[in-house]
Structure formats: structure tokens, C-alpha cells
Amino acid sequence: MMELTRKGEYAIRGIIYLAQQPPGRVSLISEIAAAAEVPQTFLAKIFQSFAKLGLVTSSRGTGGGFVLARPASAITLREVVEAVEGPILPNRCLLGSACDRGGPCRVHAVWKQVQTEVVHILDGVTIDTLARNQDS
Amino acid sequence: MMELTRKGEYAIRGIIYLAQQPPGRVSLISEIAAAAEVPQTFLAKIFQSFAKLGLVTSSRGTGGGFVLARPASAITLREVVEAVEGPILPNRCLLGSACDRGGPCRVHAVWKQVQTEVVHILDGVTIDTLARNQDS
DNA sequence: ACCTTTAGGACCAATTTGATCCCCTTTATA
DNA sequence: TATAAAGGGGATCAAATTGGTCCTAAAGGT
Numbered sequence: 001m002m003e004l005t006r007k008g009e010y011a012i013r014g015i016i017y018l019a020q021q022p023p024g025r026v027s028l029i030s031e032i033a034a035a036a037e038v039p040q041t042f043l044a045k046i047f048q049s050f051a052k053l054g055l056v057t058s059s060r061g062t063g064g065g066f067v068l069a070r071p072a073s074a075i076t077l078r079e080v081v082e083a084v085e086g087p088i089l090p091n092r093c094l095l096g097s098a099c100d101r102g103g104p105c106r107v108h109a110v111w112k113q114v115q116t117e118v119v120h121i122l123d124g125v126t127i128d129t130l131a132r133n134q135d136s
Numbered sequence: 137m138m139e140l141t142r143k144g145e146y147a148i149r150g151i152i153y154l155a156q157q158p159p160g161r162v163s164l165i166s167e168i169a170a171a172a173e174v175p176q177t178f179l180a181k182i183f184q185s186f187a188k189l190g191l192v193t194s195s196r197g198t199g200g201g202f203v204l205a206r207p208a209s210a211i212t213l214r215e216v217v218e219a220v221e222g223p224i225l226p227n228r229c230l231l232g233s234a235c236d237r238g239g240p241c242r243v244h245a246v247w248k249q250v251q252t253e254v255v256h257i258l259d260g261v262t263i264d265t266l267a268r269n270q271d272s
Numbered sequence: 273a274c275c276t277t278t279a280g281g282a283c284c285a286a287t288t289t290g291a292t293c294c295c296c297t298t299t300a301t302a
Numbered sequence: 303t304a305t306a307a308a309g310g311g312g313a314t315c316a317a318a319t320t321g322g323t324c325c326t327a328a329a330g331g332t
Contacts, residue, residue: 001138001218001223002224002225002254003228004226005137009227009228088137089138091145106266107213107261110213115138117250118250118254121253125246
């Protein structure tokens with residue numbers, strides 16, 4: 001359980017590639033897709049989400065493409081993952097203060113703790129860090 | 137992301153009910169399903185998994201049913217969740233020591249950390265604790 | 273024998289995931 | 303002002319997963 005989907009994997013691979021480019025360099029989606037080994041049309045959707053959330057800046061037309069909207073050191077893994085997978089919510093009952101079957105559910109506090117820990121870990125990792133690791 | 141499925145929810149609700157019964161008392165699947173408000177046939181499958189993993193003991197025929205195989209204080213939330221949802225693996229690459237695209241993936245260490253933390257939290261919660269919480 | 277109760281497999285519908293396609297808009301430049 | 307080069311966004315679709323039912327078999331009590 002708790003598996004990241006392909007979408008999440010692709011998102012991470014794609015944005016890491018962007019982070020490895022010289023600052024300000026515009027990358028085509030086709031280029032990113034090829035480098036990250038991800039289906040291009042699928043990655044395009046992912047980068048649309050990034051753009052809407054302000055993680056990357058997109059420009060259209062000739063010479064267009066994608067650039068990081070912020071320094072890679074200011075983009076966290078959590079932002080990237082949540083951009084495509086939605087918020088980190090281990091259990092539905094974290095959505096409200098109470099579960100649907102009456103009072104607060106017994107495991108509520110546990111899931112809350114899991115959520116907090118995971119968010120904390122992912123917030124502590126920036127794309128910059130990931131991009132600088134020895135390449136594969 | 138990281139959501140527990142219905143199956144996981146049902147599993148927890150069901151085993152908590154069992155834990156709330158007087159020690160040694162045999163419960164019918166129909167009884168558990170009604171109390172936990174879970175589809176009976178679906179819960180039956182879940183309890184089959186529990187039985188195979190030795191979390192509960194099942195007996196057939198008249199007077200048969202389910203009992204906890206161990207004290208509720210010796211059954212962790214992790215065991216219950218993993219029984220029906222599979223192992224806690226935030227990313228596929230935790231399965232092997234390396235990812236499929238060459239060397240160890242950049243985020244590998246992060247997912248490993250997430251896994252370790254989540255497992256640690258869920259290992260620290262027993263069904264007994266959950267069963268004793270004020271009821272809803 | 274017969275009834276009760278779980279075991280296990282086959283099966284099925286709904287949802288989610290993973291992707292593709294097509295047309296539209298934007299933009300640079302010939 | 304064409305025209306080619308991008309990304310934007312919706313529709314669509316197949317595969318996988320989830321959530322759930324049904325039926326028959328096996329086991330155990332009376």
C-alpha cells in the first residue's frame with residue numbers, strides 16, 4: 001500500500017530533468033519526455049498541472065517550453081507529488097474532523113500522525129537535492 | 137495520495153469489534169459485519185486473510201466463527217493493514233535495491249525513510265489500544 | 273443425514289490509472 | 303500576414319484495481 005503511481009514517478013523524473021538544466025534554459029516537453037523516458041503526451045498533462053500550481057513557467061509558440069518557476073532549492077518533493085497525486089491523506093476521515101460513522105474514528109489520530117510525518121519528510125527534500133545526486 | 141482503501145477500513149473496523157468481545161468469545165462473520173457496518177461477503181474475505189496470517193482463529197460448523205488468535209495487545213495496526221493491503225511500500229523501487237532505470241533512483245532514500253516512519257507508527261499501535269478508545 | 277458456518281474460486285460492475293488523440297490558442301519569425 | 307512551432311485542454315479509451323456478489327465445497331455440530 002501507499003504506492004506512488006506512475007504519474008507521480010513521471011512527475012518527479014520530469015522536474016528533476018528540468019532542474020538539471022542551466023538556469024533559465026527552456027526545455028521542450030518532447031525533450032523532457034525523451035530524457036525522463038516518459039510518454040510525451042502524458043508528461044504534457046503533468047506539466048500542465050505544474051504550470052497551474054506555479055512550479056514551472058510555460059511559454060507557447062516557437063521557442064516556447066518549460067522552465068522552473070523557482071529555484072530548484074525552493075521546490076519540495078511534497079509539492080511535486082501533491083501536484084499530481086493530490087494531498088497526502090492516508091485516510092478519508094482526515095478530511096473532516098470526524099468520521100462518517102458517528103464520533104471521531106479510533107484510528108483518526110494514527111492517520112493524522114502518519115500524514116504529519118510523511119508531509120514532514122517530503123517537505124524536507126528539495127528538487128535541487130535530488131537533481132544533484134549522482135546520476136544513474 | 138496514500139489512501140487506505142475500503143478493504144483496509146473494513147479490516148480495522150472488523151478486528152476492533154472482535155477485540156471488544158469477551159476473551160474467547162466466538163463471533164459469527166454475520167455478527168461482525170452487522171456491527172462494523174460492512175458488507176458481509178466482503179468482510180468474510182478479509183477475515184480469511186486474517187486467518188491465513190494467524191491474526192484470528194476460525195472454526196467452521198455450528199458454534200463456529202472467529203476469535204482473535206492472540207491478545208489484542210499483541211496485534212498491531214500494521215499487521216492488520218498489511219494483511220489486506222499488502223506491505224507498506226511507498227514506491228516500487230523499494231522492492232529491489234535499485235530502480236529499473238539504471239542505478240539507484242534519486243528518491244529511493246526518501247521513500248525508504250517514509251516507509252520506515254510509517255511502519256514505525258503503525259507498529260506502535262495495537263488493536264487493543266484502538267478497541268479501548270471511547271466508542272463512537 | 274442434516275444443518276450451520278467458514279473456505280475458496282469464479283465472476284462482475286464501478287472506479288481509477290495510464291495513456292492517446294484532436295483541435296484550439298499563443299507566439300516567433302520568415 | 304502566413305505559417306510553423308509550441309503548449310492548453312477536452313474527449314476518449316484500454317487496462318488495472320477496487321469493491322463486491324455468488325456458488326459450491328469442506329468442516330464440524332446435533
